Amino acid sequence: MFSTVLIANRGEIALRIARTCRELGIRTVAVYSTADQDAPVVRFADEAVHIGPAAPRRSYLNAAAIVEAARKTGAEAIHPGYGFLSEDPDFAEICAAEGLTFIGPPPAVLARLGDKARAREVMADAGLPVLPGGNRTVDTVAEAVERASSVGFPLIIKAAAGGGGRGMAVVREPHDLPRIYAEVRATGQAVFGDSRVYLERYLDGARHVEVQVLADSHGGVVHLGERDCSVQRRRQKLVEETPAPGLAPKTAASLHEAAVRGVRATGYVGAGTFEFLVTGDGEFYFMEINCRIQVEHPVTEMVTGVDLIGEQLRVAAGYPLTLTQADVQPRGASIECRVNAEDPRRGFLPTAGTVTTFRAPGGPFTRVDTHLEAGQRVTADYDPMLAKVVVWAQDRRQAIARMQRALSELAVEGPGVQTTVPFLTEVLAHPRFLDGKHTTTLVDEMTAQA
Missing domain, CATH: 3.40.50.20 (Rossmann fold)
Structure with a gap:
């Protein structure tokens, strides 16, 4: 080690x-x-x-x-x-x-999978379903218009080097394509230093479900179940949970199998996440691979008891995984809420100021991952996430109640600092979330009604 x-x-x-x-x-x-x-x-x-x-x-x-x-x-x-x-x-x-x-993964694997367009091609070759769209990037507006005619509308334009929900935008009407194409290219260049983009068919009302995987250099590969990440603003996650509510066992098993197949097809080593869109009838499509630890990894740790960072370190040092697939026995339900320095009433614009009071929740099966302290200055230099509140319970209903209680205990106060906590509380009480029938459109629908 x-x-x-x-x-x-x-x-x-x-x-x-x-x-x-x-x-x-x-x-x-x-x-x-x-x-x-x-x-x-x-x-x-x-x-x-x-x-x-x-x-x-x-x-x-x-x-x-x-x-x-x-x-x-x-x-x-x-x-x-x-x-x-x-x-x-x-x-x-x-x-x-x-x-x-x-x-993390070997450089060659990162180069192959970090490029989102190339990753689509690799996964299609491995037999994973992908949405209609080119596996090649589009370099001109004329090429984008031509490609769009076969992809169909609505479609989404994505930065090939993008990630974290940035560098992508939905196009619903053909006349908006040139403008949005230029905007996404500019964002890709500014944020990721790469202006290449690709097109993909956009699914309204789908769920965002991902599968956590671990792989070592000795041929060991396991999945640790799936997470639902459908509560998003601007295609960036706010609430994550495992297991995905209401997902048919057959669909979940197919997602797990697809992720493992993708790992073996690419020679992946380390911790990673395969992200999918899942439709209401259980069809699913590969989106991308995150070749790193995920923000939402704690919910998987809570239901499996596996320290994902520990496994990353051991694998990188050349050791085999400490577990096999038979050892992975998820138990109960876990939910994570991201507490961001943002004002939901103003389109989730970042807020800044000095935190004068910070009190983290406690109690049974409640975890808070944070770097925040009273007296700390919150600036716009970095990502607005201040903390992750994570709970575990024997079932989803109990987990929701525990999260509501935990958020009610959380205090982040200071001049100029607004957080997503009130909005997160509304999400947890929303009928579609409670029923596990929410999709990636939930936040947009809630903010449109406000």
Whole structure:
């Protein structure tokens, strides 16, 4: 096992990784920007290195500074968390060239699957169902118009290098295509440094269901069940849960099998997530693979008892998985709510200010992953997520009640700081959510009625 791991990230995921490392006896190195110099992980880690100013491209996306920090501190491996450099094949290659272990899939796998259009092609070849659309990117408006005629409307334009719900937009009418095409290309270039886009048929009223997988370099592959992530704003998740409510056992089994088949077809190693759209009649279609740990991984941990970060570390160090498929016995139900510094009444616009009061909920089977503390400044430099509240119960109804109670205990107060907590409470009480019949349109419908 590694003796020292550098955590190339910030916020709650950096602290989450550091905690598992400490349990495994691994020394940790945190990196931090000027804006995060007082972050909890800076104090929690065994060593911390300043890597630049607040701007991500000069700190958490600065590969040279991160590698230099690893070299100076004697780190043998780098855990990228999620976001930032976590799915960057170039960074993985740099790590390999420097003799550092990148805790994630091999660079070649990242290059093949991190490109969303290419991943569609790979999965189609492996026999997974994909939505109508080209497996190639479209480089001009004329080409987009031509492709759209075969894809049909509504369609969605996606950045090939996109992720996290960014770099995509729905086109419902042909006359909107040129404008939206240009907007998505511009977003792809600005956010991901890659303007390539592709087209895909858009399904109204589908569910977003994903499958968590783990794979080692010895041929071991397991899935850890599915998660429903249909409660979204701007195609970014707000509430996640497992198991997916109301999903027919046959459909769930087919999703699990498809994800495992995709892993074996690509030589995937590490933790990953296969994302699917599921229709009301149980048909499903592959969307993309997230080649990293997911924000919502705690709900899977709660029902399986598996430490996903621990498995990532062991696999990256060359060990086989500690479990087989027969060992995976999910129990009960778990729900996660993302507490963001956003104002739902103003289109979920980010909010900023200083948090003067922070009280986390407690009680049975309640987990809070956060980096937030009283006195902390919330800025627009980074993702607006402040905390993840996660609960477990014997069944979904109990889990919803427990989450409602937990959110009622949570306090995040300070001038200028608004959070998604009131809206999350409304979601949990919505009849369609309670019945498990919600789809990816639920949040849009709720905000349209407000």
